[in-house]
Amino acid sequence: MSVKLTNSEQIHNLLDQYDYFLFDCDGVLWLGDHLLPSVPETLDLLKKLNKKCIFVTNNSTKARDDYLSKFRKLGIEGITKDEVFGSSYASAVYVDKILKLSKDKKVWVLGEEGIEKELKELGYTTVGGSDPLLVEDGVKFNPDHPALSNLDEQVGAVLAGLTFNLNYLKLSLTMQYLLKDNKSIPFIATNIDSTFPSKGKLLIGAGSIIETVSFASGRQPDAVCGKPNQAMMNSIKADNEGLRTNPKRGLMIGDRLNTDMKFGRDGGLDTLLVLTGIETEENVLKLQQDVAPTYYAEKIGDLFEYYKK
Amino acid sequence: MSVKLTNSEQIHNLLDQYDYFLFDCDGVLWLGDHLLPSVPETLDLLKKLNKKCIFVTNNSTKARDDYLSKFRKLGIEGITKDEVFGSSYASAVYVDKILKLSKDKKVWVLGEEGIEKELKELGYTTVGGSDPLLVEDGVKFNPDHPALSNLDEQVGAVLAGLTFNLNYLKLSLTMQYLLKDNKSIPFIATNIDSTFPSKGKLLIGAGSIIETVSFASGRQPDAVCGKPNQAMMNSIKADNEGLRTNPKRGLMIGDRLNTDMKFGRDGGLDTLLVLTGIETEENVLKLQQDVAPTYYAEKIGDLFEYYKK
Numbered sequence: 001m002s003v004k005l006t007n008s009e010q011i012h013n014l015l016d017q018y019d020y021f022l023f024d025c026d027g028v029l030w031l032g033d034h035l036l037p038s039v040p041e042t043l044d045l046l047k048k049l050n051k052k053c054i055f056v057t058n059n060s061t062k063a064r065d066d067y068l069s070k071f072r073k074l075g076i077e078g079i080t081k082d083e084v085f086g087s088s089y090a091s092a093v094y095v096d097k098i099l100k101l102s103k104d105k106k107v108w109v110l111g112e113e114g115i116e117k118e119l120k121e122l123g124y125t126t127v128g129g130s131d132p133l134l135v136e137d138g139v140k141f142n143p144d145h146p147a148l149s150n151l152d153e154q155v156g157a158v159l160a161g162l163t164f165n166l167n168y169l170k171l172s173l174t175m176q177y178l179l180k181d182n183k184s185i186p187f188i189a190t191n192i193d194s195t196f197p198s199k200g201k202l203l204i205g206a207g208s209i210i211e212t213v214s215f216a217s218g219r220q221p222d223a224v225c226g227k228p229n230q231a232m233m234n235s236i237k238a239d240n241e242g243l244r245t246n247p248k249r250g251l252m253i254g255d256r257l258n259t260d261m262k263f264g265r266d267g268g269l270d271t272l273l274v275l276t277g278i279e280t281e282e283n284v285l286k287l288q289q290d291v292a293p294t295y296y297a298e299k300i301g302d303l304f305e306y307y308k309k
Numbered sequence: 310m311s312v313k314l315t316n317s318e319q320i321h322n323l324l325d326q327y328d329y330f331l332f333d334c335d336g337v338l339w340l341g342d343h344l345l346p347s348v349p350e351t352l353d354l355l356k357k358l359n360k361k362c363i364f365v366t367n368n369s370t371k372a373r374d375d376y377l378s379k380f381r382k383l384g385i386e387g388i389t390k391d392e393v394f395g396s397s398y399a400s401a402v403y404v405d406k407i408l409k410l411s412k413d414k415k416v417w418v419l420g421e422e423g424i425e426k427e428l429k430e431l432g433y434t435t436v437g438g439s440d441p442l443l444v445e446d447g448v449k450f451n452p453d454h455p456a457l458s459n460l461d462e463q464v465g466a467v468l469a470g471l472t473f474n475l476n477y478l479k480l481s482l483t484m485q486y487l488l489k490d491n492k493s494i495p496f497i498a499t500n501i502d503s504t505f506p507s508k509g510k511l512l513i514g515a516g517s518i519i520e521t522v523s524f525a526s527g528r529q530p531d532a533v534c535g536k537p538n539q540a541m542m543n544s545i546k547a548d549n550e551g552l553r554t555n556p557k558r559g560l561m562i563g564d565r566l567n568t569d570m571k572f573g574r575d576g577g578l579d580t581l582l583v584l585t586g587i588e589t590e591e592n593v594l595k596l597q598q599d600v601a602p603t604y605y606a607e608k609i610g611d612l613f614e615y616y617k618k
Contacts, residue, residue, distance in 0.1 A: 138447035141473035143507050164450035166480075168473045172512045175504075179511065194524050195484075198452050202488065203481045208525035215503050216517035 002273070002284055005297040011306040014295070020243045020250035021046055022236070022264065024227075025057045025067070027255035027277025028300055032199060035074045036276055038301025043076060045304050052243075053083060054236055056252075058226040058259060060088040060161035060190035060206060063117035085236055087161065087190040087206075087226030092118035093235055094225050095157055099186055105156030108185075110174040110213065111163050115190065119159070127152050134170055141168040151176055160213060160221070161190030162206040171212055178217035187219055191226025193259060197278060227254075228262035237267075253300060255279060261293050270294040311582070311593055314606040320615040323604070329552045329559035330355055331545070331573065333536075334366045334376070336564035336586025337609055341508060344383045345585055347610025352385060354613050361552075362392060363545055365561075367535040367568060369397040369470035369499035369515060372426035394545055396470065396499040396515075396535035401427035402544055403534050404466055408495055414465030417494075419483040419522065420472050424499065428468070436461050443479055450477040460485055469522060469530070470499030471515040480521055487526035496528055500535025502568060506587060536563075537571035546576075562609060564588060570602045579603040 005011065023029060029039050046053055055067065062070070064084045071079045092115070095101050101124070109115050109129035116129045128134065134147065147169070158177045163170070177185055192207035206226075214220055225231050237244035247268030254260020255277020264271040271293040275281060284296050297303075314320065332338060338348050355362055364376065371379070373393045380388045401424070404410050410433070418424050418438035425438045437443065443456065456478070467486045472479070486494055501516035515535075523529055534540050546553035556577030563569020564586020573580040580602040584590055593605050606612075 135448045139444045139474045139476050143512075148510060164477045165448045166475065166477045167448050168475045168513060171475070171517075172510075175513055175517075176510065194527070201457060201481075201485065202525075203452075204477060204484060204521060204525050208480075208521045211520040211524040212513060212517045215520040216511075216513050218503070 001289070002287070002292045002294065002296045005272070005295050005302055005306065008306045008309045011303055014251070014303075015049055015051075015307070018051070018249055018251040018270070020052045020054065020240060020269075022054045022056050022250060022252045022269065023300070024254035024256070024260045025055055026059065027197065028253055028274050029076075030074060031276070033074075036299055036301060038299070038304045040076050042301055042304040045307060047078070052240060054240070055079070055084045056227060056232065056236070056263070057085075058087045058191040058193055058206075060086065060091065060114050060226070061112040061164070062086060062088065062114040063121075064089050065117065066114060082239065085232055086114065086118075087232070088114040088118045090225040090232040090235060091115065091159055091161070091188055091190045092122050092124070094188060094223055094231055095119065095124065095159065096122045098223070098231070099157060099188075101156050104154070106152060106154045108152070108155045108158045108174065108177045109160075110170060110209070111159065111161035111190065112165070115159060115161055127155060128170065128173060130165070134173070135165060135167060137169070139167055145169055147173055148176065151180060155180075155185060157186045157188060159188045159190070160206070160210050162196065163209055166209065171216075174213045175216045178213060178219050183217070183219055187221050189221035189224045192221070192224050193226070227259040228266055230263075230266055233263060233267040251294075257287070257291065257293075261291070265291075272297060274298070274300050276300070310598070311596070311601045311603065311605045314581070314604050314611055314615065317615045317618045320612055323560070323612075324358055324360075324616070327360070327558055327560040327579070329361045329363065329549060329578075331363045331365050331559060331561045331578065332609070333563035333565070333569045334364055335368065336506065337562055337583055338385075339383060340585070342383075345608055345610060347608070347613045349385050351610055351613040354616060356387070361549060363549070364388070364393045365536060365541065365545070365572070366394070367396045367500040367502055367515075369395065369400065369423050369535070370421040370473070371395060371397065371423040372430075373398050374426065375423060391548065394541055395423065395427075396541070397423040397427045399534040399541040399544060400424065400468055400470070400497055400499045401431050401433070403497060403532055403540055404428065404433065404468065405431045407532070407540070408466060408497075410465050413463070415461060415463045417461070417464045417467045417483065417486045419479060419518070420468065420470035420499065421474070424468060424470055436464060437479065437482060439474070443482070444474060444476060446478070448476055454478055456482055457485065460489060464489075464494060466495045466497060468497045468499070469515070469519045471505065472518055475518065480525075483522045484525045487522060487528050492526070492528055496530050498530035498533045500568075501530070501533050502535070536568040537575060539572075539575055542572060542576040560603075566596070566600065566602070570600070574600075581606060583607070583609050585609070
């Protein structure tokens with residue numbers, strides 16, 4: 001059964017036990033644009049204790065640089081790019097290191113600028129994505145749109161993620177590339193979260209958008225790069241030797257059982273669920289041992305607040 | 310094994326054997342806006358022989374009146390509204406006769422005017438659908454859009470079908486109604502064809518769009534009204550006593566195995582596959598006996614052309 005963090009002694013033991021603290025962001029550090037209590041103090045404490053903090057997010061609409069801006073905007077200073085792992089970055093790394101896609105090939109993007117930026121940083125050219133020509137007719141669909149008859153022969157991978165600026169043309173074009181060349185172009189998903197929390201509501205997540213093009217093309221993604229997939233964990237371990245050799249020195253902190261907690265557990269880390277996101281204490285207490293997080297806490301700021309007591 | 314129709318004697322026997330001729334439209338009578346050869350002559354022949362012709366389509370973007378206009382535009386005269394069964398009409402009938410939704414309730418529509426017209430004709434008020442307020446921001450998503458915070462409490466059913474004028478707001482709103490009231494609002498799909506043939510390409514079909522809101526809400530449609538579902542067949546039989554009592558006097562003609570041929574077979578009718586749509590002779594000859602159509606032909610116009618020989 002999961003242990004609830006409720007006192008100073010537990011926190012001191014926990015801080016002795018772990019060197020690597022992996023954080024989900026939305027629902028853990030902030031809710032939308034609202035910082036959660038004692039978050040800067042908790043991160044400062046971990047830095048002072050020489051702990052390695054790594055931020056792991058499935059939101060592919062932002063690139064790592066956008067996350068650094070967001071941290072600064074919310075008053076959290078000193079985060080560096082190598083501490084941030086987003087599903088857009090993980091997907092770009094997948095295209096480069098695992099697919100080993102030639103740099104003269106292009107990537108068709110169903111998604112936003114976060115994905116485009118990370119791919120460009122690794123030397124790739126993208127098509128689709130935020131191209132204004134694909135939204136020139138707005139929500140009206142023109143079956144004679146030139147993009148439908150002029151598929152780009154250089155496209156060597158399809159990368160799909162969360163897209164707010166969605167229309168029928170973008171979905172149908174993504175489908176054309178998935179069917180093209182006898183369905184041989186690799187199909188990568190940033191993440192498959194079905195929903196996306198926003199202002200107290202659940203909205204359509206990346207996974208639900210990807211379902212459309214999956215069902216239409218009869219193809220499942222060849223790889224899913226976000227949590228809980230271990231591709232991102234392996235990238236983190238590759239950069240952090242101590243975590244690779246001894247994952248039990250790492251603690252994954254998040255607000256979702258099926259992505260964050262599974263991501264940590266599958267990577268061999270201990271896990272801490274916070275109740276500031278979508279899970280409730282009642283649900284946590286009902287979990288079977290094999291899926292229960294190691295710890296749970298009301299909020300991440302409790303690490304700082306109990307430590308100081 | 311399926312019998313290929315290739316001579317006059319076969320056609321004369323076939324015309325003796327059946328009283329009811331059910332036709333899929335796109336891929337059988339026309340391709341888009343292009344009428345296929347000898348179609349008016351074939352339909353005239355059937356009328357002269359006092360055969361009952363019924364037109365059965367899964368395209369929910371049109372209402373029955375729109376189909377009558379299309380028949381006239383293509384030069385086919387004399388078709389009446391009671392001879393046309395579309396998935397938009399079948400869905401409206403389902404809401405009325407099976408769900409028995411009260412007329413003071415509203416129907417949330419993810420779809421186009423065909424659905425709205427058929428529902429209105431049965432006395433229902435619709436929300437969503439082609440409402441211009443839902444596309445006022447075009448493809449841009451505004452998370453503060455008032456529709457998201459003001460769900461219509463009168464909505465008593467969600468009806469989803471093919472939508473070209475798609476955006477993230479419409480999908481997210483559909484999801485809100487599917488989650489509302491503890492997921493208790495009935496969820497009806499016009500049809501679940503994954504793709505849609507248009508100008509030599511396959512585009513995103515109703516089923517693929519419905520997958521998005523299904524996956525996001527964790528709900529499958531409670532009913533699918535188009536082919537191959539038998540709800541539409543039962544409506545047709547209700548209006549045609551002779552077909553109801555002896556389905557083997559009916560022949561379902563279509564271009565798709567998994568919708569048209571299954572629809573006919575499940576209804577106890579014999580089946581005729583035409584090769585003017587998406588199936589090939591090579592595929593037909595490989596089919597197992599239990600899914601092979603009774604007959605196949607190069608085109609529907611062969612009925613007229615061989616009859617005259």
